[in-house]
Amino acid sequence: MxxxxxxxxxxxxxxxxxxxxxxxxxxNGEWRTYGGDLASTRYAPLDQITxxxxxxxxxxxxxxxxxxxxxxxxxxxxxxxxVGDVVYTTAGTRRAVxxxxxxxxxxxxxxxxxxxxRGDAAVRRGAGRGLTYWERGTDRRILYVTPGYRLIAxxxxxxxxxPTFGENGVVDLKQQNDQDLxxxxxxxxxxxxxxxxxxxxxxxxxxxxxxxxxxxxxARGYVRGFDVVTGKRLWIFHTVPRPGxxxxxxxxxxxxxxxxxxxxxxQMSADESLGLVYVPVELPGGDYYxxxxxxxxxxxxxxxxxxxxxxxxxxxxxxxxxGVWDMDIPCAPILADIVVEGRxxxxxxxxxxxAWLYVxxxxxxxxxxxxEERPVPQSDVPGEKTSSTQPFVTRxxxxxxxxVTIDDLIDFTPELRAEAVKLVSRYRIGPLFTPPVVSRWDxxxxxxxxxxxxxxxxxxxxxxxPETNYAYVHxxxxxxDLGLVEAPLDRSEMRYVRGLxxxxxxxxxxxxxxxxxxxxxxxxxxxxxxxxxxxxxIDLNRGEIAWQKTHSSTPDNIRNHPALKELTLPxxxxxxxxxxxxxxxxxxxxxxxxxxxxxxxxERGALLRAYDKATGEDRGAVFxxxxxxxxxxxxxxxGKQYIVVAVSGGSYSGELLAYxxx
Amino acid sequence: MAAVDQSxxxxxxxxxxxxxxxxxxxxxxxxxxxxxxHGEGLAGAxxxxxxxxxxxxxxxxxxxxFDLFERIRTTMPPVRTGAVSRAGYASILAFILEANGMPAxxxxxxxxxxxxAGLVYHTYRPQGALSP
Numbered sequence: 005m006x007x008x009x010x011x012x013x014x015x016x017x018x019x020x021x022x023x024x025x026x027x028x029x030x031x032n033g034e035w036r037t038y039g040g041d042l043a044s045t046r047y048a049p050l051d052q053i054t055x056x057x058x059x060x061x062x063x064x065x066x067x068x069x070x071x072x073x074x075x076x077x078x079x080x081x082x083x084x085x086x087v088g089d090v091v092y093t094t095a096g097t098r099r100a101v102x103x104x105x106x107x108x109x110x111x112x113x114x115x116x117x118x119x120x121x122r123g124d125a126a127v128r129r130g131a132g133r134g135l136t137y138w139e140r141g142t143d144r145r146i147l148y149v150t151p152g153y154r155l156i157a158x159x160x161x162x163x164x165x166x167p168t169f170g171e172n173g174v175v176d177l178k179q180q181n182d183q184d185l186x187x188x189x190x191x192x193x194x195x196x197x198x199x200x201x202x203x204x205x206x207x208x209x210x211x212x213x214x215x216x217x218x219x220x221x222x223a224r225g226y227v228r229g230f231d232v233v234t235g236k237r238l239w240i241f242h243t244v245p246r247p248g249x250x251x252x253x254x255x256x257x258x259x260x261x262x263x264x265x266x267x268x269x270x271q272m273s274a275d276e277s278l279g280l281v282y283v284p285v286e287l288p289g290g291d292y293y294x295x296x297x298x299x300x301x302x303x304x305x306x307x308x309x310x311x312x313x314x315x316x317x318x319x320x321x322x323x324x325x326x327g328v329w330d331m332d333i334p335c336a337p338i339l340a341d342i343v344v345e346g347r348x349x350x351x352x353x354x355x356x357x358x359a360w361l362y363v364x365x366x367x368x369x370x371x372x373x374x375x376e377e378r379p380v381p382q383s384d385v386p387g388e389k390t391s392s393t394q395p396f397v398t399r400x401x402x403x404x405x406x407x408v409t410i411d412d413l414i415d416f417t418p419e420l421r422a423e424a425v426k427l428v429s430r431y432r433i434g435p436l437f438t439p440p441v442v443s444r445w446d447x448x449x450x451x452x453x454x455x456x457x458x459x460x461x462x463x464x465x466x467x468x469x470p471e472t473n474y475a476y477v478h479x480x481x482x483x484x485d486l487g488l489v490e491a492p493l494d495r496s497e498m499r500y501v502r503g504l505x506x507x508x509x510x511x512x513x514x515x516x517x518x519x520x521x522x523x524x525x526x527x528x529x530x531x532x533x534x535x536x537x538x539x540x541x542i543d544l545n546r547g548e549i550a551w552q553k554t555h556s557s558t559p560d561n562i563r564n565h566p567a568l569k570e571l572t573l574p575x576x577x578x579x580x581x582x583x584x585x586x587x588x589x590x591x592x593x594x595x596x597x598x599x600x601x602x603x604x605x606x607e608r609g610a611l612l613r614a615y616d617k618a619t620g621e622d623r624g625a626v627f628x629x630x631x632x633x634x635x636x637x638x639x640x641x642x643g644k645q646y647i648v649v650a651v652s653g654g655s656y657s658g659e660l661l662a663y664x665x666x
Numbered sequence: 667m668a669a670v671d672q673s674x675x676x677x678x679x680x681x682x683x684x685x686x687x688x689x690x691x692x693x694x695x696x697x698x699x700x701x702x703x704h705g706e707g708l709a710g711a712x713x714x715x716x717x718x719x720x721x722x723x724x725x726x727x728x729x730x731x732f733d734l735f736e737r738i739r740t741t742m743p744p745v746r747t748g749a750v751s752r753a754g755y756a757s758i759l760a761f762i763l764e765a766n767g768m769p770a771x772x773x774x775x776x777x778x779x780x781x782x783a784g785l786v787y788h789t790y791r792p793q794g795a796l797s798p
Contacts, residue, residue, distance in 0.1 A: 075740060075744070078741060213711055457712065458712055559723075560727040561723040561727040561789040561790075564789075564790070565790065579721055580721025580725070581721065600725060654726065654737070
């Protein structure tokens with residue numbers, strides 16, 4: 005964006021709330037960044053597709069991604085970009101970059117990196133979530149991170165690496181990382197789309213999941229900024245501080261020296277006029293046992309605002325102290341210029357796994373409404389010292405259920421409820437922040453948590469209508485059994501890892517590492533009441549929930565359950581881990597089902613749904629061959645509005661679907 | 667297969683379509699090739715789908731076992747699909763069916779399309795189906 009346009013938008017902002025944040029590209033019918041704009045609104049003010057015609061949408065083009073990797077991809081999570089007349093996306097298990105004609109889906113070029121053992125050892129496989137576009141004058145680039153953790157810059161016109169960027173178009177991200185990382189086995193990667201702001205490309209890091217970590221001192225997920233022109237490293241931010249750096253003392257007993265992870269694997273947002281990038285950080289190693297990392301351990305589970313030019317920390321806000329629930333901050337905060345009691349505020353709204361939307365002043369990190377430190381239940385796990393208090397969001401209300409009570413249990417019939425109550429008696433239940441327990445067969449077998457360890461919300465994050473300052477967040481409702489067992493020496497250096505105690509009468513004597521079975525269920529039905537997934541609209545000006553709606557279609561295995569046959573049930577949602585991104589247009593909120601169902605015509609698939617953005621009422625749907633797995637985006641081409649979404653799952657491999665009106 | 671009774675429900679994952687010993691062989695293969703990601707209890711992990719339970723059932727309810735077999739055969743284990751034979755994949759599938767509560771029968775589950783395409787995955791025992 006040039007200075008003139010920015011100035012014009014800033015003037016508009018004074019009149020019309022958040023307009024100043026918006027990349028002009030979505031107004032022009034493009035989609036130049038992963039989140040639609042650097043504010044991560046996933047909003048485009050397009051109005052050709054409406055409630056009146058949504059049902060008439062037809063496939064304009066479709067691209068199967070099987071050939072972009074050695075195996076087909078069954079979890080295709082990307083969101084494409086659209087610049088000029090070209091759609092760009094990552095695709096396939098090799099994470100190729102492909103350029104497609106926006107009107108037809110015809111392949112214009114493809115780029116792929118053969119990374120050998122380094123790629124095979126990737127901690128984040130698959131097509132990833134997307135890529136990044138940057139331009140200056142006639143220099144137009146596509147940038148992305150490979151499964152093997154290398155940053156690649158390509159000429160957007162040809163797909164040929166930019167020879168003057170890094171080393172022949174490549175920056176090896178396992179180097180210049182202030183730590184020794186083996187090029188092949190160094191346990192670090194990234195499947196998020198990087199972000200470019202103020203000509204700096206910011207790169208986070210991901211690791212293997214931490215329920216049973218092999219090592220305590222794992223690789224660290226530092227954040228770095230690189231010059232988007234040259235690939236030169238400009239700065240590094242130590243998410244685990246070094247001696248003398250702010251926050252080092254929050255790792256008690258010198259534990260900053262002996263821990264790893266604490267990466268930033270989520271999408272980020274940026275405010276170019278403030279010169280800030282907003283970095284969501286995960287927790288250190290040991291997702292559920294913190295005995296090896298005493299203290300509040302900054303910058304774990306913190307949102308950190310960094311000067312995008314220098315990497316200097318402007319502010320941070322820790323959402324969870326000494327976390328033992330895997331409440332990694334999973335997605336980009338949504339930037340919004342809100343009006344609170346008549347006062348304009350540059351704010352951000354951070355969706356989370358724990359189902360709170362944290363609304364902060366994005367210039368200072370101060371909460372817009374009080375976030376209170378309140379006492380929480382304490383751990384009785386040997387060696388564990390949980391924080392005596394945790395920050396409680398007082399406004400807006402949580403967008404999904406928090407904590408487990410008897411009232412939350414399945415209640416389709418009295419028999420199912422009775423069975424659920426009996427089952428739960430073997431577990432510890434309680435409010436949010438009830439800590440994990442050492443698993444005992446005679447009880448408690450585990451702590452039951454709600455939301456589960458992957459949300460609430462997760463990596464797709466939310467969306468924003470900047471005209472009304474309604475934020476839209478999808479979340480799923482699913483219990484998690486959080487038990488700990490002593491770690492076998494051959495599996496982990498940790499004292500405790502996630503697991504369940506053995507049934508002594510089974511005679512095996514061995515505890516079950518990781519977990520024995522999926523979340524506790526009653527006759528194959530989820531332990532808790534529906535809805536199983538939902539979309540919530542939150543008025544950011546007021547800090548109130550505007551509407552909430554069950555999202556996905558009921559799957560066949562629940563609809564046809566023998567115990568429910570006699571009941572007339574509304575839409576219940578999908579009971580699995582559904583990660584659904586929402587798209588906002590001039591009048592609609594658009595999102596696809598998170599799982600399969602069979603429709604009245606006997607077809608198996610999933611709906612792409614449209615909601616009235618003011619009320620949440622259903623406004624239309626089209627039937628897709630598989631569930632939404634990437635987040636939808638929209639653009640204009642030759643006078644037609646397109647909606648593009650990545651689908652996959654079950655026996656249906658990854659495919660990009662583009663819809664338009666006849 | 668027994669003589670076809672037109673009034674009987676279609677053959678499904680509940681029709682005793684695998685052998686007990688085959689599922690035991692599948693358990694050994696599963697432990698060696700699959701458990702490090704999907705878990706010893708088939709429960710999956712943060713980024714790995716469960717192979718039992720309500721979300722697995724939601725995905726595969728009503729789907730021919732051949733489709734599930736092909737999904738496993740063509741993608742698992744990642745990067746090392748050649749590590750398991752067709753018969754091995756059939757054994758692993760038998761183990762997954764057993765873990766989901768389905769009964770064993772007299773014959774082993776076949777590893778060819780003709781054997782698998784006519785068998786449908788059902789989460790619940792169809793009404794009126796006889797125990798094998």
